[in-house]
Amino acid sequence: MSVTSQDARASGPEAGPSARRWPALLVVLLAAFMDLVDNTIVTVGLPEIQKDLRATDADLQWVAAGYALAFALMLITGGRLGDVFGRKKTFLAGIVGFTIASALAGAAQGPETLIGARVLQGALAAVMIPQVLTYIQVGFSAAERPRALGQYGMVLALAGVSGPLLGGLLIDADLFGWDWRTIFLINVPIGAAAFLGTAALMPESRAEHTRRLDLVGVVLITLALVAVFYPLVQGRELGRPLWTFISMAAALPLLVIFVAYERGRTRRDDSPLVDLGLFRERGVIPGLVVALVFFTGGSFFFVLTLHLQIALGYTPLRAGLTFLPFAFGVIIGSGAATRLAPRAGRLVVAVGSVVMGGAVAGMIYTLHRNGAGLSPWNLLPAMVVAGIGLACVSATLVNIALARVSARHAGSASGVVNTTVQLGSAAGIAVIGTVFFSLLAGNATETAATVAVFLRSSEQALWVIVGLLGVSFLASFLLPSGPVKTGQAGQADETGREAT
Structure with missing residues (x-):
């Protein structure tokens, strides 16, 4: 630049x-x-x-x-x-x-x-x-x-x-x-x-x-997302009043207005927030679907943190140490994905989704088997495997989604994919958190009952994550096939991340 x-x-x-x-x-x-x-x-x-x-x-x-x-x-x-x-x-x-x-x-x-x-x-x-x-x-x-x-x-x-x-x-x-x-x-x-x-x-x-700057575009997309996120998070505690459903329904016309506005700016070449032409590029829409669904799965940290500390009495440090093996899995997975992605392409994303889903299923089994006696060592294998799965997808998804995108749209497409990754993280906490807390609504006061209710609620919320990762696996086959081109490595997109 x-x-x-x-x-x-x-x-x-x-x-x-x-x-x-x-x-x-x-x-x-x-x-x-x-x-x-x-x-x-x-x-x-x-x-x-x-x-x-x-x-x-x-x-x-x-x-x-x-x-x-x-x-x-x-x-x-x-x-x-x-x-x-x-x-x-x-x-x-x-x-x-x-x-x-x-x-x-x-x-x-x-x-x-x-x-x-x-x-x-x-x-x-x-x-x-x-x-x-x-x-x-x-x-x-x-x-x-x-x-x-x-x-x-x-x-x-x-x-x-x-x-x-x-x-x-x-x-x-x-x-x-x-x-x-x-x-x-x-x-x-x-x-x-x-x-x-x-x-x-x-x-x-x-x-x-x-x-x-496209400040109007930012306001419109913010209103559309808040119209979904706010009632989704607050609705359970408010008893799901009518306005929460009206708010979520209002997100659709807001998105239509956003698209119409961005189309006008695109037509005038007036620096739209999102260049709508990039959605005609092969691989962009599947890439966005995989990014949104897969990174929703990262919300297992939210569920496990509350389970470990509230139900089992872990200190914050002990909970942090329980998650540490995940980092080693990321290191292992990043190295493997870097070597495999140029040849295997979208299969790396598919395998990463399966590995991550298997790891979360392993967490469910571990929680169920050990109950109140769960130790950080029990979760170590699942944490390492989860890190490997996450790294396989995060290290290769943007490359694969942009493999067939023209140079004109490469930076914009990469920016939108990276933004969607962050939205997936936020959506995971909103959706999975709401599911988890809804399941905890009948929580008992006695310690044994509390652990039992937490265990059942945690397992069911984690199964939802496994299902989402299954959707990510299926969606990965909509990504462009074949080897991944790396000729654009090192180019920066609008978000300051590499457009690779």
Whole structure:
């Protein structure tokens, strides 16, 4: 991507890379790690948050899903903000906003404040993250770029799997008596350090040919999704009043209006949020279906966290350690998928869906067999296998979905697929969380009965996830077949992720 600002020309690869590019990358990746880990670090803190803030079950869903939903809705726009106003300025603004949102979350005295802060965190993370890969594209020479991208990928993977463990460590340490608040307040000194380092080291750049912001499109798609998510999450506690069904039905006309508006902007070549022409490209729609359904399956963490800590009395740290083998599975699966995807193509996604479904079924068997005596060791095999399944899909899906997409639509299609992945994460907590809490509605007060009810509810909710992963398996065969082309590797899409 070309740049036009004076700073960018002086530091871009065409004019000779900046001598400060590697220290700058280290600081930028630190901020990116802070953003990405916050998507999962809250998971093991949910039971403590519920007790301290007297949060309802629906509040817990919003605390967990609000971040991912806001992140998804702002991801494409965040990339454009950097192109228009400058990547450094946008990144710094994101750091300041994210740090303030973290402080608000840590100081929250009620669930409403915490939910609002989490949504703000997600939106500002979406402003920051797209600038990271774009900085790598414009700040490093072609020879250096693979090394820089490798470091970015390592941070991305580490942040994705280390959240529960870091959350458990911080909560159990109970620094200054802050309990769960530490998982948010730790971002304040990290954010301050990242701001100072970025201000001193990161060069400025912006795109030569910028795409305008589509704020109307963002508002329309946000209204459509909220019309579904809000009644889905809140409806159970409110007794499913009529307005919840009217709200969900209203999502359809809102989507029709969104499509009509985007079609008009596409026709005028007026920088639409979503270029509707990309949906005519082979592989995009199946890719979106697989991304949405498969990543809904990641909500097993939400179910297991509540089961382990509320029903079985696990500490946050013990729960985090229970999830740690998942990270090793991701490492194993990523290596295998990288080697197999170029030859096996969509079969890697199909196998990944089956492996993940088998792992969740293994969790169900393990929970049922061990009951109240469940130990972290019992879940270790299923956690490793689940990590392998997730890595097989996440490491290859975007490549396969874009294998037949024209160069004109590659960046836009990749941005939409990555956004759908985040929506899948949010939808999983909304849908599976609602199923889980509905099953817990008759929870007893006695300890033995509570464990029994939790066990039955957890098993049934996890079976729903197995079913969704079965749908992902079937949908994977709609993806383009044949070897995966990698000629576009390293190109950045509108979200700042690789369009590969």
